[in-house]
Amino acid sequence: MRRGWSTLVAARVFPARQGMVIETDSEKVQESRKSILELLLSDHPNACMTCQATGDCELQELAYRHRVKPDAYPGERHRHPVDSDPNPYLHIDMNKCVLCRRCIRACHDVQGADIWTKVGRGFEQRISTAFELPLQDAGCEFCGHCADFCPVDAIGFRAGRYEVRAWELRKGTTICLQCPMGCGAVYDTHKGKVVTVHGDFEAPANTGALCKVGRFNYNFVNTPHRLQSAFVRGPSGEQAPAPMHAALDLAAAKLAEIVEKHGGSAVGIVAGGMLTNEEYYLLQKLARGALRSNNVDNVAGPWQLPLYEGLSSALGWGA
Ligand code: SF4
Ligand code: SF4
Ligand code: SF4
Structure with a gap:
């Protein structure tokens, strides 16, 4: 904010200029943030106890940090249907939406799909697909970016829902296994199983973006039928587990023998x-x-x- 300016200005729509003195955390700014948060919570389920986003929710975190009173402005509340979209990947609960538009921008800027849009006016304003079509029929490519960017649990992942809390997940960065493009991914794991997959924003190949396959096709990693070790065939043809280095040594020797002979x-x-x-x-x-x-x-x-x-x-x- 410029010194002496009588009102606050939103940073993302007001370009910084030479010589400006900008205060981003003054008492006035904090008061304003608190009021905005209280207004947001006036129409919010405030169901943090059972919400999947708890522990990983920007609204919850800000409300805590600013000591917001959730019932400061009691009033009318939305009653949008919860989880009415039949898709297998994303859980939708627009009662929790804070109308930040990140989903719209993620879908447009990252995926170029333009599935989400803002409809209605005033209290009736909400995020929707065109003609309120189910995501699949609206042309959604199920890349999952909107869920990654949503700061609350309005658009979230189905996987791990009501099974594991945010603080129980371990995060590990890796390279996506699904094709040779080399996209960076962050795997959320719990008890040795992959629960959810996110794009790695630090990875130069994809800077946070993933395709549907990289995002959701990971259950093969969790299957109990995966090979746990190498196998070596014995003299009578039976297979037996063997340490990887022993199997590799054997394969190298056999290959060298064949190449030498033929x-x-x-x-x-x-x-x-x-x-x-x-x-x-x-x-x-x-x-x-x-x-x-x-x-x-x-x-x-x-x-x-x-x-x-x-x-x-x-x-x-x-x-
Ligand atoms: S979206 Fe965030 S603030 Fe809203 S109920 Fe869930 S955890 Fe609480
Ligand atoms: S999953 Fe991808 S394509 Fe579908 S609405 Fe979200 S961002 Fe758009
Ligand atoms: S990103 Fe989430 S909270 Fe923000 S407008 Fe979209 S659905 Fe609502």
């Missing part, structure tokens, strides 16, 4: 569909440089084919 064209490498660009590059180096074989290819899921076609031709695979 040449590089006798062996080939078929990679899985969930490796990074760098791992695919190393595999083709292994095939061409160490095994002297051009027999190298990969297996991709249907959603990955456009990516793999480009990658395969760049690396000269399948030649």
Whole structure:
């Protein structure tokens, strides 16, 4: 705020200029924030005890920090239907919405999908899809960005709901496994299982964005049927678990033996569909440089084919 200015101005619509003295936390600013929060809470369920966002809610945090009285302005409340959208990924409760428009901007600026919009006037103003269509019919791509950006539990993830609280989750950054683009992801885990996935805003490949597959297709990580160790086949053909280094040593020795006896064209490498660009590059180096074989290819899921076609031709695979 400029010194001597009689009213407060909103920072995001008032550009900073040379010589301005800006106070962002004066007593007047704090009072104003508190009043705005009290007005927001006048039409809010204030159901923090059972709300999925508790512990990770910006409204709750600000109300606590400013010692807000939730019942300072008792009045009319909205009665929007809760969780009426039939999609399998996102839980919608617009009674908790604070009309910040982050979902609209995330959908427009990050995904370019323009699914959410503001409708109505005054007290009836709310966030909705066009013609109040279900998300699927409105063209939602289920990237989940709106849920990532929503500061409250108006748009949230279904996964882990009523099973695990925000403070019980462990966060770990990783590279998304679903394709070789190398997007950074943050995995929320609980008791060794992945609960939710968020985009990593620090990752240069995606700066916070994820596709539907990277965001929601993670249950294969949690399945109890995953291999827990390498297996080595014994002399009579039976498989037995073995330490990874022993299995790798054996595979290397066998490959060297075959190449020695029959040449590089006798062996080939078929990679899985969930490796990074760098791992695919190393595999083709292994095939061409160490095994002297051009027999190298990969297996991709249907959603990955456009990516793999480009990658395969760049690396000269399948030649
Ligand atoms: S959205 Fe936040 S403030 Fe609202 S009920 Fe949930 S935790 Fe409480
Ligand atoms: S999930 Fe993605 S496409 Fe769908 S409304 Fe949210 S931001 Fe838009
Ligand atoms: S981001 Fe959440 S709180 Fe903000 S307008 Fe959208 S639904 Fe409402």
